[in-house]
Amino acid sequence: SQQGEEDPQALSIQEGENATMNCSYKTSINNLQWYRQNSGRGLVHLILIRSNEREKHSGRLRVTLDTSKKSSSLLITASRAADTASYFCATGLITGANSKLTFGKGITLSVRP
Amino acid sequence: GAVVSQHPSRVICKSGTSVKIECRSLDFQATTMFWYRQFPKQSLMLMATSNEGSKATYEQGVEKDKFLINHASLTLSTLTVTSAHPEDSSFYICSARLAGGTETQYFGPGTRLLVL
Numbered sequence: 001s002q003q004g005e006e007d008p009q010a011l012s013i014q015e016g017e018n019a020t021m022n023c024s025y026k027t028s029i030n031n032l033q034w035y036r037q038n039s040g041r042g043l044v045h046l047i048l049i050r051s052n053e054r055e056k057h058s059g060r061l062r063v064t065l066d067t068s069k070k071s072s073s074l075l076i077t078a079s080r081a082a083d084t085a086s087y088f089c090a091t092g093l094i095t096g097a098n099s100k101l102t103f104g105k106g107i108t109l110s111v112r113p
Numbered sequence: 114g115a116v117v118s119q120h121p122s123r124v125i126c127k128s129g130t131s132v133k134i135e136c137r138s139l140d141f142q143a144t145t146m147f148w149y150r151q152f153p154k155q156s157l158m159l160m161a162t163s164n165e166g167s168k169a170t171y172e173q174g175v176e177k178d179k180f181l182i183n184h185a186s187l188t189l190s191t192l193t194v195t196s197a198h199p200e201d202s203s204f205y206i207c208s209a210r211l212a213g214g215t216e217t218q219y220f221g222p223g224t225r226l227l228v229l
Binding site: 045105 | 119145210217
């Protein structure tokens with residue numbers, strides 16, 4: 001069953017503005033990951049946050065995780081036109097030596113130059 | 114590092130034919146590879162988990178005889194769509210996990226399949 005549900009489904013902002021995308025999930029997780037997908041292309045891994053972490057930064061990306069609310073947010077600061085893409089959150093569950101990712105429906109981000 | 118390739122990038126075939134898609138980890142060994150399917154403007158749905166040297170584990174609702182998976186080496190997994198039909202048209206994406214790793218998956222660029 002699908003885990004992550006992103007919010008909003010679509011976001012349009014001006015270049016230079018910040019973009020905030022949210023993800024909610026339903027069951028226990030070991031980690032939560034955010035991916036970017038350009039149209040018709042594969043996925044690019046952006047950032048991973050573990051269930052015992054609350055916040056993580058990577059360049060212009062900031063991700064938070066609230067396990068009590070089962071939610072995460074991805075903030076892209078000082079957005080650029082090149083950030084235009086679909087963004088997916090994926091919950092990771094590790095069972096023994098195996099792990100599985102369950103993806104949300106994705107958010108379409110448009111950054112206007 | 115951690116580059117995954119897929120071949121072909123796109124394929125058009127006639128209904129009833131079989132199509133093989135290759136997924137390769139180029140610069141690392143992957144004991145586990147995953148196959149996903151993505152419909153237009155939809156999420157990725159996990160089809161199966163492929164472990165090197167053993168049978169693939171299929172997700173509920175995925176026909177194993179329809180989608181044959183072979184993971185014969187630590188760098189190659191193949192997905193064969195047998196007797197393809199138009200409803201099998203989709204974007205197929207593979208990912209690979211580093212041997213000994215458990216968390217991060219590295220994704221291939223995807224294969225677009227169109228069945229006429």
